[in-house]
Amino acid sequence: MRDAADLTWLDVVGPDDYAQNGYPHEAWKRLRDEAPIRWFDLEGGVGFWSVVRRADIVWLSKQPMRFINAPRLAVFERGGPVADRSAVRQLLNMDPPEHGAFRGAASHWFTPRAIRARHSEVERITRDLLDEMAGDGETREADFVGDLTAPLTLAVLADMLGVPREDWRLMFEWTNAIAGSSDPEYQTSDNPQQQVGAARDNLFRYFAELAADRLKNPQDDITSVLTHARIDGSPLPPLELLSYFLLLVVAGNETTRNAASGGLLALIENPAEFDKLRKQPDVDTAVEEIVRWTAPVIQFCRTTVEDVEMHGQKIPAGDAFCLFYPAANRDEKHFDEPERFRVDRRPNPHLGFGIGEHFCLGANLARLELRVIFQQLAERMEAVELAGPVDRMRSSFLGGVKRMPIRYRLRPSA
Numbered sequence: 096m097r098d099a100a101d102l103t104w105l106d107v108v109g110p111d112d113y114a115q116n117g118y119p120h121e122a123w124k125r126l127r128d129e130a131p132i133r134w135f136d137l138e139g140g141v142g143f144w145s146v147v148r149r150a151d152i153v154w155l156s157k158q159p160m161r162f163i164n165a166p167r168l169a170v171f172e173r174g175g176p177v178a179d180r181s182a183v184r185q186l187l188n189m190d191p192p193e194h195g196a197f198r199g200a201a202s203h204w205f206t207p208r209a210i211r212a213r214h215s216e217v218e219r220i221t222r223d224l225l226d227e228m229a230g231d232g233e234t235r236e237a238d239f240v241g242d243l244t245a246p247l248t249l250a251v252l253a254d255m256l257g258v259p260r261e262d263w264r265l266m267f268e269w270t271n272a273i274a275g276s277s278d279p280e281y282q283t284s285d286n287p288q289q290q291v292g293a294a295r296d297n298l299f300r301y302f303a304e305l306a307a308d309r310l311k312n313p314q315d316d317i318t319s320v321l322t323h324a325r326i327d328g329s330p331l332p333p334l335e336l337l338s339y340f341l342l343l344v345v346a347g348n349e350t351t352r353n354a355a356s357g358g359l360l361a362l363i364e365n366p367a368e369f370d371k372l373r374k375q376p377d378v379d380t381a382v383e384e385i386v387r388w389t390a391p392v393i394q395f396c397r398t399t400v401e402d403v404e405m406h407g408q409k410i411p412a413g414d415a416f417c418l419f420y421p422a423a424n425r426d427e428k429h430f431d432e433p434e435r436f437r438v439d440r441r442p443n444p445h446l447g448f449g450i451g452e453h454f455c456l457g458a459n460l461a462r463l464e465l466r467v468i469f470q471q472l473a474e475r476m477e478a479v480e481l482a483g484p485v486d487r488m489r490s491s492f493l494g495g496v497k498r499m500p501i502r503y504r505l506r507p508s509a
Contacts, residue, residue, distance in 0.1 A: 105119075105122045105125065105126070106119065106122070107119055107122055107123065107126075107135070107145060107417075107419065107491075108135070108137070108170050108171075108394075108417070108491045109491065110489045110490050110491045111489065113393075113487065113488075113489065113490060113491050113494070114487050114488065114489040114490075115487075117487060117494075118390075118393070118421050118494065120421070120422075120425060120434075123147050123419060123421070123422035123425065124422075124425070126145060126147045126422070127147045127148055127422065127426060127427070131146070131147060131148045131151060131405075131406050132144055132145070132146060132151070132405045132406045132408045132410075133145050134408075135417075137170065141415070143170050143396065143414075143415045143416065143417040144408070144410060144414060144415065144416045144417065145416075145417050145419060146416050146417065146418045146419065147419050147422035147423065147426075148422075148423065148426055148428070149423040149424075149426040149428070149429045149444070149446060150426075150428070150429075151405065151406075152418045152419075152420070152423045152446060152450065153446070153450050153451075155397050155416060155418065156397070156418070156449070156450045156451035156452070156453070157450070157451045159190060159191050159194075159451065159452045159453075160190075160191065160400070161399065161400055161401060161403070162397035162398065162399055162400070162416065163190045163397065163398050163400060164187065164188055164189065164190055164194075164395070164396070164397065164398075164453065165188050165189070165190055165398070166188070166398065167396040167398055167415045168187055168188055168395065168396060169394055169395050169396050169417070169492050170394060170396060170415075170417045170491070170492075171491075171492065183295065183334075183338045183341060184334050184335050184338050185197075185335070185338035185339055185341060185342040186198055186339075186342060186453070186456065187342065187395070187453070191452060194452060194453075195452070196326045196327070197326065197331070197335065197339070198456060200320070200321060200324040200326065200331065200339070201317060201320060201321055201324070201339070201343075201456070202456065204255070204317055204320060205456055205457055205458075205459055205460060206459065207459050209459075210459040210460050210462075210463050211463075213251070213255075213460075213463065214463060214467070216251070216254065217247075217251055217463055217464055217467050218467050218471075220247055220250050220251065221243075221247055221464075221467050221468055221471055222471065222508050224242065224243050224246060224247055225243065225471055225472075225475060225505060225508070226507060226508050227242070228242055228243065228503075228505055229475070229505035229506065229507045229508075230505075230507075231507065232477075232504065232505065232506055232507055233504065234478070234502065234503070234504045235502070235503060235504070235505075236482045236500060236501065236502050236503075237500070237501060237503070238498050238499065238500055238501075239356055239359055239499045239500075239501050240352065240356050240496055240497065240498055240499050241498065243355075243468070244351075244352045244353075244355040244356050244468075245267065245348075245352055247352075247355075247464065247468070248347065248348050248351045248352045248355075248464065249263055249266060249267055249348060250263070251347075251460070251464060252266070252343070252344065252347040252348060253266060254316075255316060255317050255347075256305075256316055256317050256318050256340070256343065256344075257305070257309070257314055257316030257317070257318045257319065258305070262301070265297075265301065266344050266348065267348070268294075269294045269295075269297060269298045269344060269345075270344060270345050270348040270349060272290055272291070272293070272294035273291050273294050273295065273341075273345050274345060274349050274488070274490065274492075274493050274495060295341060298337075298340065298341055298344060299337040299340075299341070302318070302337055302340040303333070303337060305318055306318060306321070306322045306336060306337075306340075309322045309323075310322050310323070317343065318340070321336060321339055321340070322336070343457075346455075346456075346457060347457055347460070349391065349493050349495065350391045350392060350455075350457075350461060350493070351391075351457075351460075351461045351464050351465065352496075353389065353391040353493065353494055353495050353496050354385060354386055354389045354391045354447075354461065354465060355385075355464070355465055355468050355469075356496040356499050357385070357388065357389035357391070357494065357496060358382075358385035358388070358389060358465065358468075358469065359472065359479070359499070359501075360481075360485060360496070360499060361385065361388050361389070361436045362438075362472075362479075363479055363480060363481060363501070364436075365436045368436055368437065368438045369473075369476075369479075371438055371439065372438045372469070372473045373473050373474075375439075376470065376473045376474075377438070377439060378466050378469055378470045378473065379462075379466060380438065380439055380440065380441060380443070381438035381439075381469055382462055382465045382466050382469065383440070383443045383445065384436065384437060384438055384439075384440045384443060385465060385469070386445060386447035386448065386461075386462075386465070387424045387430075387440070387443055387445035387447055388424070388436050389447070389494065390420045390421035390424050390445070390446075390447045390494065391447070391493060391494045391495075392420060392447075392449070392492075392493060392494075393419065393420065393421060393490075393491060393492055393493065393494055394417050394418055394419050394420065394491070394492065395417075395418055395420075395449075395453070396415045396416060396417055396418070397415070397416045397418060398413065398414070398415050398416075399411075399412055399413070399414055399415075399416070400412055420446045420447065420449070421494070423445075423446045424445045424446060424447060429444055430443075430444075448461070474506075475505050475506045475508070476503060476504075476505055477504045477505065477506060478503060478504040479501055479502070479503040479504075480501065480502050480503075481499070481500065481501060481502075482500040482501055482502040483500035484500075485498070485499050486498040486499070
Protein backbone atom coordinates (compact mmCIF):
# COMPACT_ATOMS: atom_id res chain seq x y z
CA MET A 96 0.00 0.00 0.00
CA ARG A 97 1.29 3.45 -0.94
CA ASP A 98 2.18 5.89 1.82
CA ALA A 99 -0.01 8.96 1.23
CA ALA A 100 2.90 11.20 2.21
CA ASP A 101 5.31 9.50 -0.16
CA LEU A 102 5.66 11.23 -3.53
CA THR A 103 8.19 8.82 -5.00
CA TRP A 104 5.48 6.76 -6.72
CA LEU A 105 4.20 9.68 -8.79
CA ASP A 106 4.72 9.18 -12.52
CA VAL A 107 4.70 12.40 -14.53
CA VAL A 108 6.61 11.26 -17.63
CA GLY A 109 5.29 7.72 -18.21
CA PRO A 110 3.86 7.70 -21.77
CA ASP A 111 1.62 4.69 -21.07
CA ASP A 112 -0.27 6.65 -18.44
CA TYR A 113 -0.71 9.59 -20.81
CA ALA A 114 -2.11 7.27 -23.51
CA GLN A 115 -4.54 5.56 -21.14
CA ASN A 116 -5.63 8.36 -18.82
CA GLY A 117 -4.59 11.69 -20.31
CA TYR A 118 -2.69 14.28 -18.30
CA PRO A 119 -1.74 13.42 -14.68
CA HIS A 120 -3.42 16.47 -13.17
CA GLU A 121 -3.85 14.88 -9.73
CA ALA A 122 -0.11 14.18 -9.54
CA TRP A 123 0.73 17.71 -10.68
CA LYS A 124 -1.62 19.17 -8.07
CA ARG A 125 0.10 17.20 -5.31
CA LEU A 126 3.44 18.49 -6.52
CA ARG A 127 2.17 22.08 -6.66
CA ASP A 128 0.90 21.75 -3.09
CA GLU A 129 3.66 19.70 -1.51
CA ALA A 130 6.81 19.73 -3.65
CA PRO A 131 6.85 22.47 -6.31
CA ILE A 132 10.46 21.57 -7.12
CA ARG A 133 11.16 17.84 -6.93
CA TRP A 134 13.84 15.52 -8.23
CA PHE A 135 12.76 12.47 -10.27
CA ASP A 136 15.10 9.66 -11.20
CA LEU A 137 14.62 8.35 -14.73
CA GLU A 138 15.22 4.66 -15.31
CA GLY A 139 17.71 4.18 -18.12
CA GLY A 140 18.38 7.89 -18.36
CA VAL A 141 19.20 11.02 -16.41
CA GLY A 142 16.83 12.51 -13.84
CA PHE A 143 15.23 15.94 -13.71
CA TRP A 144 13.66 18.53 -11.43
CA SER A 145 9.91 18.90 -12.03
CA VAL A 146 8.52 22.45 -12.16
CA VAL A 147 4.73 22.70 -11.85
CA ARG A 148 3.87 26.20 -10.63
CA ARG A 149 3.18 29.00 -13.07
CA ALA A 150 5.36 31.59 -11.30
CA ASP A 151 8.36 29.24 -11.30
CA ILE A 152 8.04 28.44 -15.01
CA VAL A 153 7.80 32.14 -15.83
CA TRP A 154 10.81 32.94 -13.63
CA LEU A 155 12.95 30.24 -15.26
CA SER A 156 11.82 31.06 -18.80
CA LYS A 157 12.62 34.76 -18.51
CA GLN A 158 16.27 34.13 -17.66
CA PRO A 159 17.55 32.44 -20.85
CA MET A 160 21.22 33.02 -20.03
CA ARG A 161 20.96 31.27 -16.65
CA PHE A 162 18.59 28.49 -17.70
CA ILE A 163 19.35 27.36 -21.24
CA ASN A 164 17.49 25.19 -23.73
CA ALA A 165 20.53 23.27 -24.87
CA PRO A 166 21.47 20.50 -24.51
CA ARG A 167 18.26 18.82 -23.24
CA LEU A 168 15.08 19.49 -25.21
CA ALA A 169 12.62 17.54 -23.04
CA VAL A 170 12.30 14.47 -20.82
CA PHE A 171 11.70 11.31 -22.77
CA GLU A 172 11.03 7.74 -21.75
CA ARG A 173 14.64 6.63 -22.04
CA GLY A 174 18.05 7.99 -22.96
CA GLY A 175 20.39 10.64 -21.69
CA PRO A 176 19.90 14.39 -21.67
CA VAL A 177 22.20 15.44 -24.49
CA ALA A 178 20.55 15.81 -27.88
CA ASP A 179 22.58 15.14 -31.00
CA ARG A 180 23.14 18.73 -32.09
CA SER A 181 24.93 17.49 -35.20
CA ALA A 182 21.60 16.01 -36.41
CA VAL A 183 19.16 18.87 -35.71
CA ARG A 184 19.82 22.54 -34.97
CA GLN A 185 16.61 24.54 -34.69
CA LEU A 186 14.98 27.18 -32.52
CA LEU A 187 14.00 24.76 -29.77
CA ASN A 188 17.60 23.90 -28.92
CA MET A 189 19.14 27.33 -29.57
CA ASP A 190 19.92 29.97 -26.96
CA PRO A 191 20.58 33.73 -27.18
CA PRO A 192 21.94 35.45 -29.12
CA GLU A 193 21.79 32.78 -31.82
CA HIS A 194 18.14 32.00 -31.13
CA GLY A 195 16.95 35.54 -31.82
CA ALA A 196 18.84 35.79 -35.09
CA PHE A 197 17.40 32.54 -36.45
CA ARG A 198 13.89 33.26 -35.15
CA GLY A 199 13.96 36.57 -37.00
CA ALA A 200 14.55 34.80 -40.31
CA ALA A 201 10.86 33.79 -40.50
CA SER A 202 9.14 35.84 -37.80
CA HIS A 203 7.57 38.34 -40.23
CA TRP A 204 5.53 35.45 -41.68
CA PHE A 205 3.85 34.97 -38.29
CA THR A 206 3.02 38.53 -37.26
CA PRO A 207 -0.65 39.34 -36.56
CA ARG A 208 -0.85 41.31 -39.82
CA ALA A 209 0.64 38.50 -41.91
CA ILE A 210 -1.64 35.91 -40.31
CA ARG A 211 -4.75 38.06 -40.81
CA ALA A 212 -4.06 37.89 -44.54
CA ARG A 213 -4.59 34.12 -44.36
CA HIS A 214 -7.98 34.35 -42.70
CA SER A 215 -10.10 33.86 -45.80
CA GLU A 216 -8.06 30.83 -46.90
CA VAL A 217 -8.32 29.17 -43.47
CA GLU A 218 -12.03 29.96 -43.42
CA ARG A 219 -12.55 28.42 -46.86
CA ILE A 220 -10.64 25.22 -46.01
CA THR A 221 -12.57 24.83 -42.76
CA ARG A 222 -15.93 25.46 -44.42
CA ASP A 223 -15.20 22.95 -47.19
CA LEU A 224 -14.15 20.26 -44.71
CA LEU A 225 -17.22 20.87 -42.54
CA ASP A 226 -19.45 20.76 -45.62
CA GLU A 227 -18.07 17.32 -46.42
CA MET A 228 -18.83 16.25 -42.85
CA ALA A 229 -22.31 17.83 -42.85
CA GLY A 230 -23.85 16.02 -45.80
CA ASP A 231 -27.51 17.10 -45.98
CA GLY A 232 -27.62 17.99 -42.30
CA GLU A 233 -28.58 14.53 -41.09
CA THR A 234 -27.06 12.84 -38.03
CA ARG A 235 -23.75 11.29 -39.01
CA GLU A 236 -20.57 9.82 -37.51
CA ALA A 237 -16.98 10.79 -38.26
CA ASP A 238 -13.49 10.94 -36.79
CA PHE A 239 -13.03 14.59 -35.84
CA VAL A 240 -9.24 14.27 -36.09
CA GLY A 241 -9.11 12.48 -39.43
CA ASP A 242 -11.95 14.42 -41.05
CA LEU A 243 -11.29 17.95 -39.82
CA THR A 244 -8.37 18.89 -37.59
CA ALA A 245 -5.63 16.87 -39.30
CA PRO A 246 -6.46 17.83 -42.91
CA LEU A 247 -7.08 21.46 -41.93
CA THR A 248 -3.76 22.04 -40.18
CA LEU A 249 -1.96 20.06 -42.85
CA ALA A 250 -3.50 22.08 -45.70
CA VAL A 251 -2.75 25.44 -44.08
CA LEU A 252 0.85 24.52 -43.28
CA ALA A 253 1.53 22.94 -46.68
CA ASP A 254 0.21 26.05 -48.41
CA MET A 255 2.49 28.30 -46.35
CA LEU A 256 5.50 26.08 -47.11
CA GLY A 257 4.66 25.76 -50.79
CA VAL A 258 4.37 21.97 -50.66
CA PRO A 259 2.29 20.64 -53.59
CA ARG A 260 -0.92 18.83 -52.71
CA GLU A 261 0.32 15.42 -53.88
CA ASP A 262 3.02 15.58 -51.18
CA TRP A 263 0.86 16.63 -48.24
CA ARG A 264 0.53 13.06 -47.02
CA LEU A 265 4.31 12.85 -46.64
CA MET A 266 4.26 15.64 -44.06
CA PHE A 267 1.54 13.86 -42.12
CA GLU A 268 3.56 10.62 -42.10
CA TRP A 269 6.79 12.37 -41.02
CA THR A 270 4.96 14.16 -38.22
CA ASN A 271 3.44 10.94 -36.87
CA ALA A 272 6.75 9.08 -37.14
CA ILE A 273 8.58 11.78 -35.16
CA ALA A 274 5.94 12.86 -32.62
CA GLY A 275 4.61 9.33 -32.18
CA SER A 276 7.92 7.46 -32.14
CA SER A 277 7.02 5.79 -28.83
CA ASP A 278 3.46 4.96 -29.94
CA PRO A 279 3.06 1.36 -31.22
CA GLU A 280 0.67 2.47 -33.97
CA TYR A 281 3.27 4.73 -35.55
CA GLN A 282 6.36 2.66 -34.86
CA THR A 283 8.27 1.50 -37.91
CA SER A 284 11.33 0.45 -35.91
CA ASP A 285 12.05 -1.21 -32.58
CA ASN A 286 14.36 1.73 -31.89
CA PRO A 287 12.46 5.04 -31.55
CA GLN A 288 15.65 7.05 -32.08
CA GLN A 289 16.29 5.26 -35.36
CA GLN A 290 12.70 5.87 -36.42
CA VAL A 291 12.95 9.59 -35.68
CA GLY A 292 16.27 9.72 -37.52
CA ALA A 293 14.85 8.03 -40.61
CA ALA A 294 11.82 10.36 -40.73
CA ARG A 295 14.06 13.37 -40.18
CA ASP A 296 16.39 12.31 -43.00
CA ASN A 297 13.47 11.81 -45.39
CA LEU A 298 12.10 15.24 -44.53
CA PHE A 299 15.56 16.78 -44.95
CA ARG A 300 15.97 15.23 -48.40
CA TYR A 301 12.57 16.48 -49.51
CA PHE A 302 13.09 20.05 -48.35
CA ALA A 303 16.67 20.16 -49.65
CA GLU A 304 15.22 19.60 -53.13
CA LEU A 305 12.39 22.08 -52.57
CA ALA A 306 14.83 24.72 -51.24
CA ALA A 307 17.15 24.19 -54.24
CA ASP A 308 14.19 24.88 -56.53
CA ARG A 309 13.16 28.00 -54.56
CA LEU A 310 16.72 29.30 -54.73
CA LYS A 311 16.30 29.51 -58.51
CA ASN A 312 12.54 30.09 -58.63
CA PRO A 313 11.44 31.98 -55.50
CA GLN A 314 7.73 32.01 -54.68
CA ASP A 315 5.49 33.53 -52.04
CA ASP A 316 6.10 30.86 -49.39
CA ILE A 317 8.16 30.29 -46.25
CA THR A 318 10.48 27.89 -48.07
CA SER A 319 11.56 30.73 -50.37
CA VAL A 320 11.88 33.14 -47.44
CA LEU A 321 14.16 30.83 -45.45
CA THR A 322 16.16 29.79 -48.50
CA HIS A 323 16.96 33.43 -49.28
CA ALA A 324 17.32 34.58 -45.64
CA ARG A 325 20.62 36.02 -44.43
CA ILE A 326 22.06 36.01 -40.91
CA ASP A 327 25.10 38.25 -40.49
CA GLY A 328 25.24 38.49 -44.27
CA SER A 329 25.36 34.73 -44.87
CA PRO A 330 22.62 32.26 -45.86
CA LEU A 331 21.35 29.79 -43.28
CA PRO A 332 23.75 26.82 -43.10
CA PRO A 333 22.24 23.63 -44.59
CA LEU A 334 21.63 21.91 -41.24
CA GLU A 335 19.97 24.95 -39.70
CA LEU A 336 17.86 25.53 -42.83
CA LEU A 337 16.58 21.96 -42.97
CA SER A 338 16.06 21.87 -39.20
CA TYR A 339 13.85 24.96 -39.56
CA PHE A 340 11.58 23.04 -41.93
CA LEU A 341 11.51 20.12 -39.51
CA LEU A 342 10.34 22.39 -36.70
CA LEU A 343 7.64 24.01 -38.84
CA VAL A 344 6.28 20.70 -40.14
CA VAL A 345 6.09 18.91 -36.79
CA ALA A 346 5.09 21.85 -34.56
CA GLY A 347 2.72 23.29 -37.15
CA ASN A 348 0.83 20.02 -37.48
CA GLU A 349 0.74 18.49 -34.02
CA THR A 350 -0.02 21.35 -31.67
CA THR A 351 -3.00 23.01 -33.37
CA ARG A 352 -4.47 19.67 -34.43
CA ASN A 353 -4.48 18.47 -30.83
CA ALA A 354 -5.70 21.75 -29.35
CA ALA A 355 -8.69 21.73 -31.73
CA SER A 356 -9.53 18.09 -31.00
CA GLY A 357 -9.14 18.57 -27.26
CA GLY A 358 -11.19 21.75 -27.49
CA LEU A 359 -14.19 20.00 -29.02
CA LEU A 360 -13.84 17.21 -26.45
CA ALA A 361 -14.00 19.83 -23.68
CA LEU A 362 -17.17 21.30 -25.22
CA ILE A 363 -18.75 17.85 -25.50
CA GLU A 364 -17.95 17.12 -21.87
CA ASN A 365 -19.20 20.58 -20.82
CA PRO A 366 -22.39 21.07 -22.89
CA ALA A 367 -23.43 24.16 -20.93
CA GLU A 368 -20.24 25.85 -22.10
CA PHE A 369 -20.98 24.87 -25.70
CA ASP A 370 -24.46 26.39 -25.33
CA LYS A 371 -22.86 29.53 -23.92
CA LEU A 372 -20.53 29.73 -26.91
CA ARG A 373 -23.45 29.31 -29.34
CA LYS A 374 -25.55 32.03 -27.68
CA GLN A 375 -22.81 34.58 -26.97
CA PRO A 376 -19.96 33.65 -29.29
CA ASP A 377 -16.88 35.39 -27.87
CA VAL A 378 -14.66 33.03 -29.80
CA ASP A 379 -11.35 34.73 -28.96
CA THR A 380 -11.94 34.21 -25.24
CA ALA A 381 -13.01 30.61 -25.85
CA VAL A 382 -9.85 29.94 -27.88
CA GLU A 383 -7.65 31.09 -25.00
CA GLU A 384 -9.52 28.74 -22.64
CA ILE A 385 -9.13 25.87 -25.10
CA VAL A 386 -5.37 26.47 -25.23
CA ARG A 387 -5.19 26.66 -21.42
CA TRP A 388 -7.24 23.51 -21.02
CA THR A 389 -5.55 21.37 -23.67
CA ALA A 390 -1.95 22.68 -23.38
CA PRO A 391 -0.80 20.45 -26.28
CA VAL A 392 2.92 20.83 -25.51
CA ILE A 393 3.35 19.04 -22.19
CA GLN A 394 6.91 19.91 -21.28
CA PHE A 395 10.26 21.34 -22.26
CA CYS A 396 13.54 21.38 -20.33
CA ARG A 397 15.87 24.10 -19.15
CA THR A 398 19.39 23.38 -17.89
CA THR A 399 20.92 25.58 -15.21
CA VAL A 400 24.40 26.96 -15.96
CA GLU A 401 25.07 27.82 -12.30
CA ASP A 402 24.15 26.57 -8.85
CA VAL A 403 20.71 27.80 -7.84
CA GLU A 404 18.29 27.45 -4.94
CA MET A 405 14.51 27.14 -5.40
CA HIS A 406 11.96 26.41 -2.69
CA GLY A 407 14.74 25.39 -0.33
CA GLN A 408 16.28 22.95 -2.82
CA LYS A 409 19.93 23.42 -3.76
CA ILE A 410 20.30 22.56 -7.44
CA PRO A 411 23.76 22.20 -8.96
CA ALA A 412 24.84 23.57 -12.32
CA GLY A 413 24.14 21.14 -15.15
CA ASP A 414 20.89 19.77 -13.72
CA ALA A 415 17.76 19.93 -15.85
CA PHE A 416 14.36 21.38 -14.98
CA CYS A 417 11.29 19.88 -16.65
CA LEU A 418 8.67 22.60 -17.11
CA PHE A 419 5.13 21.16 -17.10
CA TYR A 420 2.91 23.71 -18.86
CA PRO A 421 -0.45 21.93 -18.31
CA ALA A 422 0.32 21.89 -14.59
CA ALA A 423 1.01 25.64 -14.62
CA ASN A 424 -2.28 26.18 -16.45
CA ARG A 425 -4.16 24.66 -13.50
CA ASP A 426 -2.27 26.64 -10.84
CA GLU A 427 -4.80 27.71 -8.20
CA LYS A 428 -2.78 30.83 -7.38
CA HIS A 429 -3.36 32.24 -10.86
CA PHE A 430 -6.65 30.77 -12.07
CA ASP A 431 -10.08 30.89 -10.46
CA GLU A 432 -11.57 27.38 -10.41
CA PRO A 433 -8.77 26.00 -12.62
CA GLU A 434 -10.42 22.57 -12.87
CA ARG A 435 -13.44 24.06 -14.62
CA PHE A 436 -13.55 24.62 -18.39
CA ARG A 437 -15.11 28.07 -18.96
CA VAL A 438 -15.33 29.58 -22.44
CA ASP A 439 -15.73 33.08 -20.94
CA ARG A 440 -12.71 32.86 -18.59
CA ARG A 441 -11.09 36.24 -17.98
CA PRO A 442 -8.35 36.90 -17.13
CA ASN A 443 -6.58 33.87 -18.57
CA PRO A 444 -2.78 34.11 -18.15
CA HIS A 445 -2.15 30.59 -19.49
CA LEU A 446 1.23 29.29 -20.65
CA GLY A 447 -0.14 27.16 -23.48
CA PHE A 448 2.17 28.94 -25.94
CA GLY A 449 5.09 29.14 -23.54
CA ILE A 450 6.64 32.32 -22.18
CA GLY A 451 9.80 34.35 -22.70
CA GLU A 452 12.35 33.91 -25.50
CA HIS A 453 10.78 30.69 -26.74
CA PHE A 454 7.17 31.87 -26.90
CA CYS A 455 5.57 29.88 -29.72
CA LEU A 456 6.50 31.34 -33.12
CA GLY A 457 3.22 30.09 -34.61
CA ALA A 458 0.91 31.29 -31.83
CA ASN A 459 -0.91 33.77 -34.09
CA LEU A 460 -1.48 31.10 -36.73
CA ALA A 461 -2.73 28.61 -34.14
CA ARG A 462 -5.14 31.20 -32.73
CA LEU A 463 -6.46 31.95 -36.21
CA GLU A 464 -7.09 28.29 -37.02
CA LEU A 465 -8.77 27.66 -33.66
CA ARG A 466 -10.86 30.81 -33.96
CA VAL A 467 -12.16 29.83 -37.39
CA ILE A 468 -12.84 26.21 -36.38
CA PHE A 469 -14.82 27.07 -33.26
CA GLN A 470 -16.61 30.03 -34.83
CA GLN A 471 -17.98 27.71 -37.51
CA LEU A 472 -18.74 24.92 -35.04
CA ALA A 473 -20.63 27.35 -32.80
CA GLU A 474 -22.69 28.51 -35.78
CA ARG A 475 -23.29 25.13 -37.44
CA MET A 476 -23.02 22.29 -34.90
CA GLU A 477 -26.59 21.47 -33.82
CA ALA A 478 -25.72 18.34 -31.82
CA VAL A 479 -22.58 16.39 -30.99
CA GLU A 480 -21.51 13.54 -28.71
CA LEU A 481 -18.71 11.02 -28.54
CA ALA A 482 -19.34 7.91 -30.62
CA GLY A 483 -16.51 5.89 -29.08
CA PRO A 484 -13.40 6.21 -26.92
CA VAL A 485 -10.83 8.95 -27.54
CA ASP A 486 -7.59 7.39 -28.76
CA ARG A 487 -4.59 9.26 -27.34
CA MET A 488 -0.97 9.17 -28.45
CA ARG A 489 1.56 7.38 -26.27
CA SER A 490 3.68 10.41 -25.47
CA SER A 491 4.59 12.51 -22.44
CA PHE A 492 5.94 15.32 -24.64
CA LEU A 493 2.96 16.17 -26.87
CA GLY A 494 -0.65 15.69 -25.84
CA GLY A 495 -1.76 13.93 -29.00
CA VAL A 496 -5.27 12.83 -29.94
CA LYS A 497 -5.06 10.20 -32.69
CA ARG A 498 -8.78 9.58 -33.13
CA MET A 499 -11.95 11.07 -31.70
CA PRO A 500 -15.14 9.45 -33.08
CA ILE A 501 -18.18 11.73 -32.86
CA ARG A 502 -21.88 11.50 -33.65
CA TYR A 503 -23.16 14.89 -34.76
CA ARG A 504 -25.52 17.00 -36.80
CA LEU A 505 -24.07 19.91 -38.80
CA ARG A 506 -25.92 22.51 -40.81
CA PRO A 507 -24.67 22.69 -44.41
CA SER A 508 -23.13 26.08 -45.14
CA ALA A 509 -25.51 26.69 -48.05
